Amino acid sequence: MKQSKIGAWIAFIIGALYFIVPLIGTFEFSLRMKRGEYSFEAYRVVLTDPNFLASFGYSVLMALITVIMGAVLVVPTAYWIQLRLPKLRPIVEFITLLPLVMPAIIIVFGYLRLYNSSSWLPLTANARSTDLLLSFSYVTLALPYMYRAVETGMRSIDVRTLTEAGEILGASMMTILFKVIFPNVRVAILSGAFLTFAIVIGEFTMASLLNRPAFGPYLQLIGANRAYEPSALAVIAFLVTWACMGIINVVGNLKSNKRPA
Amino acid sequence: MTAIDTTPPLPAEPGPVPDAFAASRKPVMGQQTWAWIGITPFMIFAILFLIVPTLYLVIGAFQDADGHFTLQNIADLFTPSILNAYWLSIKVSLASALIGAVLGFFLAYAVVLGGLPAWLRPTLMTFSGVASNFAGVPLAFAFLSTLGRMGLVTVLLRDFLGINLYGTGFNLLSFWGLTLTYLYFQIPLMVLILTPALDGLKKEWREASEILGASSKQYWTMVALPVLFPSVLGAALLLFANSFGAIATAYALTGSSLNIVTILLYAQIRGDVLHNQNLGYALALGMILITGLSNGAYIWLRARAERWMR
Incomplete structure (x- = not known):
């Protein structure tokens, strides 16, 4: 027993070193910008760079749009699957898992061919509609996580009883969906939302290939041209x-404390 | 429940199981057609932004520039430069998946069954959640500032131990460098997937085998590992697909000096470096097949693994 405990400690310590050393390395490197002393100069440079603010703001906005569209798409679907169309569950689950099977670069490659400016639906023709396409592509990235989170949330509430109660009280379908179901899976949506946020905020492939000024391509550009700023950005991204x-942890704990049902 | 039971259109007792009578037990708005409308936006979205774009590439892989059927693109994949790209991608993915699976297994084992202090477990799980999502460009920066030519570890080794890391043949911008970097998200992913499986190892099994006189080694080789095997292999396959499709980390780390298949495809999309659009589609098709197979096998193995988790 003793021996295995030593082994466990060794495994843990090696693991911890592997994970912590790069973080220390990154932080230390980010402080080296001024010769001969440690300073937060790199952070100052990064945070006052207008391109940093613009691209970070752009990605935050894209993440918000993605979260909202994802929720509006996923919650009604999960609701109807749970309540009315359980037979379609395997199909919908398969679709939501597809983005894990297909690398992001494949999906966006298809978009570029299918929705280019000379196609039937020229979404890449101007900047606004390309933004829309980018947020669609982010929704696909978020789909596996969002759907899983909402599905789990929906299983833990009694969807049928809530719906029937709403119907008896004369609520319309939309009222039930938005005033009863949505609030009840709020916590699930939130945890899916923050996971989505973490994925979208630094996403590189799709934004870069769709040529949008997002945070990921900005990071790559800085990485290719600067020495110390990338480390500061890596610390910020981390x-x-x-x-x-x-926040996902906090939100998850709120759920278990607040409502036993 | 009682208030609802008095209403007429409720023949069956609502249970936790999603029942097949859901549609027929319709109150106000429950016709089948309505239900279909409910998932129509999702289906349209999936068709437009997931399925058709992929099919477009798959079909394009079997067409020539004029749209006629051909197998030439597939045949053209078997040229040295493209095969090398696939092979390097497969090697990096295989190495990072296998090493990630083994190290992730030991790490998960250490906190779940290794008798370490209880607070380490939630700490590791939270950290794994962060690290498995800390991929892409910033991860490349982190490793450059740690193991790059001027990185912290490189400098410390040189100044204090007199070891010239890059003199030993190590290079971060190489196969092993990329593998080492990928492990930063692969190991945590393994920990996250495997912890529930390790929790599923019932104490009774260990006790039963000890009572029957089995050694610890026998318990592991004859009980625990066979039970865990589908989970471990499945997780390794997921890790493989995960790194096979990755591009941002590699691109930020090495530019285009490391010829993995995602970087080749990226260059093809940007500037048609293969000088043949349809060959690009075939390149994509090859990737879809590889990630599809490993993910399919993962899903199949997970279904097998779940038998033991009940």
């Missing part, structure tokens, strides 16, 4: 990811 995961 903190954003960490914040998203932290």
